[in-house]
Amino acid sequence: MNESFRAIPSVDTVLRSSAGQAAAERFGHGETIARIRDLLEEERAAARQGSRLRDPEALGALALGELEAGWRSSLGPVFNLTGTVLHTNLGRALLADAAVEAAVAAMRAPVALEYDLDAGRRGERDDHLRALICDLTGAEDATVVNNNAAAVLLTLNTLAGHGGGVVVSRGELVEIGGAFRMPDIMAQAGARLIEVGTTNRTHEKDYRAALEGEGVALLLKVHTSNYRIEGFTSAVAATTLAKLARAAGTPLVNDLGSGTLVDLARWGIRREPTVREAVAEGCDLVTFSGDKLLGGPQAGFIVGRRDLIAAINRNPMKRALRVDKLRMAALEATLRLYRDPDRLAERLPALRLLTRSRDEIAALARRLQPAVATALGPAYRVSAADCASQIGSGALPLDMLASAGLALHATDGSGTTLERLASALRRLPVPVIGRIADNALVLDLRCLEDEAAFIANLDGLSDAGLI
Numbered sequence: 001m002n003e004s005f006r007a008i009p010s011v012d013t014v015l016r017s018s019a020g021q022a023a024a025e026r027f028g029h030g031e032t033i034a035r036i037r038d039l040l041e042e043e044r045a046a047a048r049q050g051s052r053l054r055d056p057e058a059l060g061a062l063a064l065g066e067l068e069a070g071w072r073s074s075l076g077p078v079f080n081l082t083g084t085v086l087h088t089n090l091g092r093a094l095l096a097d098a099a100v101e102a103a104v105a106a107m108r109a110p111v112a113l114e115y116d117l118d119a120g121r122r123g124e125r126d127d128h129l130r131a132l133i134c135d136l137t138g139a140e141d142a143t144v145v146n147n148n149a150a151a152v153l154l155t156l157n158t159l160a161g162h163g164g165g166v167v168v169s170r171g172e173l174v175e176i177g178g179a180f181r182m183p184d185i186m187a188q189a190g191a192r193l194i195e196v197g198t199t200n201r202t203h204e205k206d207y208r209a210a211l212e213g214e215g216v217a218l219l220l221k222v223h224t225s226n227y228r229i230e231g232f233t234s235a236v237a238a239t240t241l242a243k244l245a246r247a248a249g250t251p252l253v254n255d256l257g258s259g260t261l262v263d264l265a266r267w268g269i270r271r272e273p274t275v276r277e278a279v280a281e282g283c284d285l286v287t288f289s290g291d292k293l294l295g296g297p298q299a300g301f302i303v304g305r306r307d308l309i310a311a312i313n314r315n316p317m318k319r320a321l322r323v324d325k326l327r328m329a330a331l332e333a334t335l336r337l338y339r340d341p342d343r344l345a346e347r348l349p350a351l352r353l354l355t356r357s358r359d360e361i362a363a364l365a366r367r368l369q370p371a372v373a374t375a376l377g378p379a380y381r382v383s384a385a386d387c388a389s390q391i392g393s394g395a396l397p398l399d400m401l402a403s404a405g406l407a408l409h410a411t412d413g414s415g416t417t418l419e420r421l422a423s424a425l426r427r428l429p430v431p432v433i434g435r436i437a438d439n440a441l442v443l444d445l446r447c448l449e450d451e452a453a454f455i456a457n458l459d460g461l462s463d464a465g466l467i
């Protein structure tokens with residue numbers, strides 16, 4: 001007993017092992033010594049039970065391994081093989097290289113965020129984007145806030161706070177997910193909801209009747225991109241609403257949701273209304289997201305009439321919802337790419353992934369199949385499969401994009417074995433996120449661009465003894 005206690009090394013001996021030194025170098029003395037102390041406590045317990053003890057180098061390596069695991073960020077990159085390109089839970093749009101570079105440059109140095117370099121005095125944050133946004137949308141003026149939920153909240157609060165009436169069709173009172181429900185946002189903004197029409201049909205006369213009521217502050221149109229009512233339906237076009245609104249002297253606000261700056265039909269994706277069209281139809285303000293189809297960082301745009309944007313900018317709530325310099329820089333670089341639509345699909349990752357052809361993805365699946373089969377071993381069967389990808393973020397949910405990938409089946413046919421694989425893939429150095437369907441773990445390869453990194457990452461399965 002005493003003999004084995006004497007065999008336990010000192011903290012200092014473990015610290016002086018090569019792994020101990022490496023740990024101290026990377027994670028600091030304090031952290032390393034604390035881990036070594038815990039490990040030596042385990043060694044003393046092992047000695048009491050007469051178990052075999054580990055040498056200083058092995059203990060140093062354990063300390064290093066634990067510190068590395070503890071430092072691995074839960075926000076590190078993952079492989080999104082879910083088939084949903086703009087996956088809200090996986091951070092939506094990936095930024096274009098130009099946007100990443102602009103954000104990094106803005107992180108490393110002071111920038112003239114609210115400083116007018118020509119005049120040498122205080123400037124405005126929105127000045128960096130205003131001209132670009134107006135040019136791309138045909139709007140008079142523009143501002144940017146934290147996200148589109150904030151854009152809607154701020155717009156409603158500015159134009160209809162203190163109980164102003166907001167007229168909305170019952171067919172457009174949507175829930176967008178993540179606790180964004182139009183009626184709740186309305187209440188938080190201090191506005192009073194005036195519902196018109198029915199779920200499937202709303203007519204011009206419904207809006208007309210509502211406008212005759214007391215205290216109407218604005219008409220709101222919500223683009224219901226995340227669901228579709230089929231059959232006996234009727235909605236009032238924005239151009240018609242714009243005429244009604246103008247005659248009543250009431251602003252018309254259009255929450256476009258995803259909002260695109262270009263017609264996606266050009267790349268074979270079903271068209272969504274563009275922001276430019278909404279502006280041209282006579283909407284006084286249009287709101288939309290930065291990280292959905294637009295393909296930029298999280299942001300919310302409000303574009304439209306100069307006097308209304310000025311009122312929004314005077315609202316103290318604007319200050320609480322503003323965007324920082326990193327995102328301003330990334331947004332500016334992203335918007336600039338739209339100036340050259342011919343090269344947009346190669347430069348903007350969201351569009352590049354959405355327009356990838358099924359054949360290209362199927363060829364990738366065939367190339368990867370042998371390596372994945374080898375990495376998973378005999379407990380799993382790996383086959384190339386047809387998939388259907390989705391745009392995501394509530395955009396065009398019924399429009400599936402023909403795609404391809406790998407279907408992983410448990411050889412024993414058990415759901416538990418399949419779950420174990422899904423879990424092992426999620427614990428890889430770069431977690432792999434697929435989708436379980438029809439007793440298979442499906443890896444849709446539409447969003448996989450770095451093939452070599454994907455294969456190298458699979459080494460982790462045997463290294464960690466996960467499989």
Ligand SMILES: *Cc1c(COP(=O)(O)O)cnc(C)c1O
Nearest residue numbers: 147148149176223256257258289
């Ligand atoms: C997505 C969406 C929002 C919320 O936008 P975020 O940028 O996610 O805050 C609001 N309205 C509509 C119609 C949407 O589709």
